[in-house]
Amino acid sequence: MFGNTGKIIWADLSAGTAEHRTLPEQYYRNFIGGAGLAAKIFWEYGSFEAQPLAPESLLILMNGPFAGLKLSGCSRSAIAGRSPLTGHWGDSSCGGHFAPELRYSGFDGIVLQGKLEEPGIILIEDDEISVLPVREWWGMGVIETTALIGKKYGKKARSLVIGQAGENLVNYACIMNECHHAFGRAGYGAVMGSKNLKAIIVKSSAQRYFPADSDSLDSLRRELDAKITESVTSQVLHENGTAANLEGGVHIGDVPIKNFTSSFWEEMAEELTGSTLTEKYLTNKAACSFCKIACKRVVEIPEGPFSIPKGPGPEYETIAAFGSMLGSKDLAATCKAGRLCNDLGLDTITAGSTIAWAMEAFEKSALTVLETDGVELNWADMDTVIDVVLPQIAFRSSKLGELLSQGSLRAADMIGRGSSEWLTTAKGLEAPMHDPRGGGHGLALTYSISHRGACHTANPMLFMEMGACYYPEIGFEYELNPMSSEYKAESALLAVQIGAIENSSCFCQFADREIAIPEWVRLFNFAAGYDWTVEDMMSAGLRVFYLQRLLNYRFGIRASDDLVSKRLLDPSTDGAPEGVEIDFDCMKKRFYQLAKLDGTLGIPDRRTLENINLSSEANVVWQ
Amino acid sequence: MEYWKDQHEPITAFLKLFEKAKQDPELSEGLKKVNQLIWFDYTEDGPDCSFHVDCRNGNVLSSQGKPSEEPDLTMSLSADDAHRSWSNKLNPVMAITRRKIRVKGSATGLLKLAPKLKKVAIIYEQALNDLNFSDKILK
Ligand code: SF4
Numbered sequence: 237m238f239g240n241t242g243k244i245i246w247a248d249l250s251a252g253t254a255e256h257r258t259l260p261e262q263y264y265r266n267f268i269g270g271a272g273l274a275a276k277i278f279w280e281y282g283s284f285e286a287q288p289l290a291p292e293s294l295l296i297l298m299n300g301p302f303a304g305l306k307l308s309g310c311s312r313s314a315i316a317g318r319s320p321l322t323g324h325w326g327d328s329s330c331g332g333h334f335a336p337e338l339r340y341s342g343f344d345g346i347v348l349q350g351k352l353e354e355p356g357i358i359l360i361e362d363d364e365i366s367v368l369p370v371r372e373w374w375g376m377g378v379i380e381t382t383a384l385i386g387k388k389y390g391k392k393a394r395s396l397v398i399g400q401a402g403e404n405l406v407n408y409a410c411i412m413n414e415c416h417h418a419f420g421r422a423g424y425g426a427v428m429g430s431k432n433l434k435a436i437i438v439k440s441s442a443q444r445y446f447p448a449d450s451d452s453l454d455s456l457r458r459e460l461d462a463k464i465t466e467s468v469t470s471q472v473l474h475e476n477g478t479a480a481n482l483e484g485g486v487h488i489g490d491v492p493i494k495n496f497t498s499s500f501w502e503e504m505a506e507e508l509t510g511s512t513l514t515e516k517y518l519t520n521k522a523a524c525s526f527c528k529i530a531c532k533r534v535v536e537i538p539e540g541p542f543s544i545p546k547g548p549g550p551e552y553e554t555i556a557a558f559g560s561m562l563g564s565k566d567l568a569a570t571c572k573a574g575r576l577c578n579d580l581g582l583d584t585i586t587a588g589s590t591i592a593w594a595m596e597a598f599e600k601s602a603l604t605v606l607e608t609d610g611v612e613l614n615w616a617d618m619d620t621v622i623d624v625v626l627p628q629i630a631f632r633s634s635k636l637g638e639l640l641s642q643g644s645l646r647a648a649d650m651i652g653r654g655s656s657e658w659l660t661t662a663k664g665l666e667a668p669m670h671d672p673r674g675g676g677h678g679l680a681l682t683y684s685i686s687h688r689g690a691c692h693t694a695n696p697m698l699f700m701e702m703g704a705c706y707y708p709e710i711g712f713e714y715e716l717n718p719m720s721s722e723y724k725a726e727s728a729l730l731a732v733q734i735g736a737i738e739n740s741s742c743f744c745q746f747a748d749r750e751i752a753i754p755e756w757v758r759l760f761n762f763a764a765g766y767d768w769t770v771e772d773m774m775s776a777g778l779r780v781f782y783l784q785r786l787l788n789y790r791f792g793i794r795a796s797d798d799l800v801s802k803r804l805l806d807p808s809t810d811g812a813p814e815g816v817e818i819d820f821d822c823m824k825k826r827f828y829q830l831a832k833l834d835g836t837l838g839i840p841d842r843r844t845l846e847n848i849n850l851s852s853e854a855n856v857v858w859q
Numbered sequence: 860m861e862y863w864k865d866q867h868e869p870i871t872a873f874l875k876l877f878e879k880a881k882q883d884p885e886l887s888e889g890l891k892k893v894n895q896l897i898w899f900d901y902t903e904d905g906p907d908c909s910f911h912v913d914c915r916n917g918n919v920l921s922s923q924g925k926p927s928e929e930p931d932l933t934m935s936l937s938a939d940d941a942h943r944s945w946s947n948k949l950n951p952v953m954a955i956t957r958r959k960i961r962v963k964g965s966a967t968g969l970l971k972l973a974p975k976l977k978k979v980a981i982i983y984e985q986a987l988n989d990l991n992f993s994d995k996i997l998k
Contacts, residue, residue, distance in 0.1 A: 471965055483971070703950040
């Protein structure tokens with residue numbers, strides 16, 4: 237096998253064992269790697285009855301075929317399983333440094349099953365795998381744990397670590413790499429915690445990567461790296477990080493304000509935008525392995541109420557989730573809240589959104605001091621968020637912490653009083669910081685049809701509506717108007733295929749914007765030796781999209797679940813999108829026709845599945 | 860060229876736009892924040908078809924041709940697309956993606972201007988009227 241190694245680690249934590257297994261080559265060709273291959277593994281070996289936090293549930297980490305290649309954007313991996321936050325299929329992507337190290341050790345992924353008797357870690361040193369107890373690490377934050385790992389296993393050791401939120405099974409606990417990069421979404425930190433697994437550590441002795449055609453791959457790699465580095469997007473990301481265009485986003489109504497109740501706040505725009513972060517607090521730029529874009533920030537806030545030492549800084553999502561969403565324009569507070577979430581191991585998007593929902597509920601008296609143990613939840617009160625609310629969530633140490641640790645959808649169910657009106661979710665996952673009403677109506681559609689719930693990285697719809705995609709080879713030449721539903725279903729059908737290719741090959745969505753479709757195909761062929769045509773590659777993307785829907789179908793998800801919260805569809809009352817209606821039903825109906833999805837069941841018919849090489853899967857769902 | 864009779868017309872119009880933009884407090888502040896020397900290069904439509912704006916050090920100075928110093932940012936496009944762009948009828952991100960606009964150097968400063976494009980279009984319309992170019996206004 238080329239690019240991939242064909243080998244994974246299968247750890248049965250209840251038995252305390254970890255063994256090497258090989259996967260059929262056809263799995264790779266059909267499902268690419270990353271999120272796609274994880275879906276196939278779950279389909280074959282996962283339990284659809286097991287609750288997400290039960291020992292029998294599988295947690296699957298997979299690389300794509302390019303992990304280990306020295307190319308910008310290649311060093312991501314995917315983690316997948318049944319999400320404790322949503323209850324159905326999901327996955328999450330993380331950059332950083334773990335993916336190449338795992339590949340160099342000789343593995344494409346890790347499947348975790350069972351539960352350790354006492355807190356422990358998995359240590360991978362080339363092909364030696366040990367499961368070791370670390371009772372004394374339980375209770376530590378991510379920062380302290382990562383520092384200990386560095387001390388004990390050396391600076392070259394790469395790790396995935398959970399914080400106290402994961403240990404305490406908070407539904408949206410994340411998994412951190414080097415305190416900076418997160419498998420943020422859908423709660424897989426809690427799944428790791430439920431298995432008593434504090435960390436996975438990997439150390440390789442050499443950089444081994446064996447492509448199908450090294451010479452051709454090397455010249456393509458150089459060509460692409462130059463193209464990626466020189467692009468306008470990359471330069472902007474390099475200079476001012478992922479929040480570089482926050483100010484522009486506010487003016488088009490893309491940035492959510494106070495739990496999506498407003499679409500415009502000019503004063504906040506300049507305070508929170510990426511160039512302000514650069515001017516005020518940036519000390520260094522950082523990157524995932526081999527990435528020349530280096531969109532990550534390192535910040536220091538030497539003084540003031542939100543002072544923090546030099547260390548990982550916030551990305552756009554964190555800045556908006558703990559800034560505009562909470563009615564705050566205090567950039568230092570977003571940095572501190574982000575740092576705290578990283579240490580506790582909390583997804584910043586769900587944490588910020590759940591707190592925003594709670595603040596609105598408190599404002600409207602649906603949530604009172606009786607349920608918050610006396611804590612007042614007022615807009616922009618960042619002291620309370622940082623000192624009280626986030627720790628209480630991570631430790632589930634109070635009524636308020638317990639309520640908000642569930643995520644907004646379950647919390648709304650628990651308190652009732654009409655508070656579900658203020659949710660900003662799709663399939664139980666809180667929407668990212670891109671408001672479909674201003675950012676693009678197509679986002680409402682792609683949030684709704686995404687297998688994991690409201691998500692902007694499941695596919696590139698956001699970039700398509702912005703004008704940052706052009707794929708004439710597959711028919712994407714539309715000049716989309718973000719504030720219209722025209723061509724959104726057609727675009728979404730291409731977006732879900734490209735998104736599946738991105739998330740299965742584990743390529744960064746910022747870096748791969750510069751890669752043309754024929755270049756993608758060459759990359760797969762030179763790295764993994766697939767001999768693909770454009771059509772083969774797009775079919776693989778569609779196959780993954782369908783398989784993810786089939787998994788959800790088996791978890792009970794139907795067409796009627798492909799929805800977004802009313803809040804995300806109600807016309808804005810201010811800003812650029814003021815009064816504009818989103819024609820959601822029309823987009824969804826057209827998408828269902830184009831994607832050949834059954835209008836009730838939400839999955840394709842038997843013939844469509846058979847035609848795309850999902851015959852055995854068709855036999856299961858169409859008995 | 861679809862909108863211009865020669866290479867000088869667009870430069871006259873664009874310089875007029877910047878002259879008027881400087882008078883507008885909001886746009887003038889926005890331009891100062893860009894803090895770059897920018898060369899707008901339309902030389903694909905004629906050797907003299909370009910102008911530059913120096914927004915460094917709290918100034919906004921615009922002048923015909925390529926700057927004598929190395930620009931921080933060069934934007935190369937056709938004079939027609941520039942007309943569409945100043946009229947806010949061309950999505951700059953889309954134009955860059957489709958290589959209608961080629962960018963060299965740092966575009967970070969320009970992001971500061973992006974939110975003001977609507978206002979720029981209003982002033983551009985006034986500039987075209989001042990120059991008796993009303994027939995060129997894009998509706
Ligand atoms: S662009 Fe940013 S997130 Fe993407 S690979 Fe590079 S450093 Fe990582």
